[in-house]
Amino acid sequence: KYESCMFLGYILHIPYICFQGNWASRGTVIQSSTSADMFAEKAIDGNRGLQQLDTGCSSTLNQTNPWWRVDLAHIYKVSRVVVTNRNDCCTEQINGAEIRIGNSLENKATTIPYIKHRCVSGESFGYSCGGMEGRYVNLIIPGDMKTLCVRWRFLEKVFYGLNAALWRTASQSSQFDDWISRYAVDGLRNSCSHTNPQTDPWWRVDLLNEYNVYRVAITNRDDYALNGAVIRVGNFPNNVYSNTICAVISTIPSGATANFSCKGIEGRYVIVHIPGELKTLTLCEVEVYGYLLGRSLL
Template sequence: MPPWCCVKWRFTALKGKNWAQSTFANQSSTYDSLGQASNAIDGNHDGVYSKGSCSHTKAGDTNPWLQVNLLQTIAVSGVKVYNRQDCCYWRLHDLVVIVLRGPMDGNSCARQRTVNRNVCVLNCWAPIVGHIVQIVKTRLTGVHDVLTICEVEVYGWKIVTDPEYLKSRDNFAIGRDTSMSSASVGGKAWQAVDGILVNTWGSESCISSTLVDRHPWFKVSVGAMFIEAVFIVFRLDCCERYFNKLYVWVDKRILCGRQMEPYKRGAAVGYACPPNTEGSYVLIEKAPRPPYSEVLTLCEVEVYGCRKEDKNWALGSRVVIEDMDNHNGTSYDGHFVTDGDFSNGFKQSICPTFKASNYLLMTIDLRDVYVYVDKIVYIIAVGDGADAPKELFISLVNPTTHYTNDEACNPISRNNTVPGQYVTTTCTGSALDRLASRIVIKKAFKTNSMSICEVEVYGPLAFRV
């Protein structure tokens, strides 16, 4: 059966989180106010056009398309496209799904030629990494053959984080010492850390244990560091059934991830480690098993984190946002500020705007960690609805001594900042003046809105309690 056919038995192939809902969407043209592109990612499957939950391009558009910006990098495994139900279902034909890393860097994921009246499920022939998903209509039957979509759902796996984050982080595994329990002919342990992401055996950049190895494992030594995540590229040409019962360890004592079911061929998967994970090597192993049945086969292993002097202590910390205008003491969970996701496209659930009508305090609680704070970095959102803060105040709080320092890290900015900017504030004073386990950021004036996506805290570790 050709891969572009949309048939009911394939509907169950895509499960898990829908990465498209409530992100950003645009289209080649818009028919009227009811046919906005954002309707296709609102989470509403209603196929009646008059209810305002479908997108619709203009008649005469010779290259109709709909595009979804996922705001983060995803290994896309497939897409569901929901058709219009009140009429015109025959228009949903000859579609191509393209996954893009950038404006000119895209790959075809799946194709659909025949009409599907209800839901079309398009499985990618292999997972494709990107943050933009585009649905293009490649053939028109007439001037009124438009593109109407009542919901788009995108499925796959989240990569460790987006490219902006990875560019600021070194892959600590590349070129480091490696070992493995056994190696099949043509595979050597160092090939899994050679920096080559081509994931077929013929590339001579993949490794495999032998069939007689009953407990296969792979190890890469990275030296003493904080390990935030491990990234594994699996083979594209075979062996997807071998990916189950896989464990990713740091120093064989801290579990960063486990995989109990097979992935699709060619999957690129990130395993996030618990906060403040310290170690010197990463061990990837399969559960012991009977002989002659499975192997451990990988094409690349990457390790992300930092040396102790480069540690971002805010990552994974608890964040509370308090509305000081509300006499009831309303507080909000602000975990998005320290989740390590550097996607900076404005979105209320990722990079929210704190409205100008309120005084707000953002408290970053490092819990049991005390740091001599050297600098604080924050990232401003970009896009429609994002507001760059004009002036913020920072306080360093030491709960043990009940000392609050309002001067060490101020001012962040006496000038206007701009959307998308990375702002760094250097803290001054003696080590004791900068000793803190809580950082409080205050919006200076009620007339000053702000949109912050991420906050980082740097400095030497003082102690843990």
């Protein structure tokens, strides 16, 4: 549904995944108050401000319950947030800060407090958010006479993000008429790949790099059944059965799109095949969501 990957740069840097691009810069940021010229936007401007605090950090005034918030514009599942503290005289100011994720703007902080942590001067700390859903990511420090000063965060999204299969190299075990394999990764759900009737037909996409694959979405034809098709992820392009099974398709209604959880299976290739004799495999779109294997988040 949300086909974008959020890399929230210096205050919020997400891969999602994952995939590259500073999407935080496209988000809307705000904070409860502003100290001098340390605006909320400075937390996502790409400047870490390690040498000069006011050039790269956002900061509130000394107040009750100071907060900072980014509006991601869509609802995401957030798996990881990384916070980097300031490195000058006042590193203790962030102690007790809470990371909150949710969809409500009530009290400028959303949902229940998720994480509290004591941060060390200039250091980064990563926190697992377990796929919490929300449009807003907040930092808030509860209490009187508090100041919130932050430099950057990473936000990792797992189930929704860029489609890693889009326009990648696809192939299939045979080709019926002009229904080429690439039609299953062209972003159009009304164009389909199609094999000839054969034993164990298969279709494969090369993601070019190894990914932790979390979700595969398959769009069925409006006059076809994919019952019994198997989705596999792995690094063996020429040996279907050496790759790990993500899911076995029981049924996908005609013309519908179904999602299958792969739980982070590692691999460069995603393969769909149907075991058996005189089988035909046709796919109208295959979407793959995950993040680059071994990607550094810091």
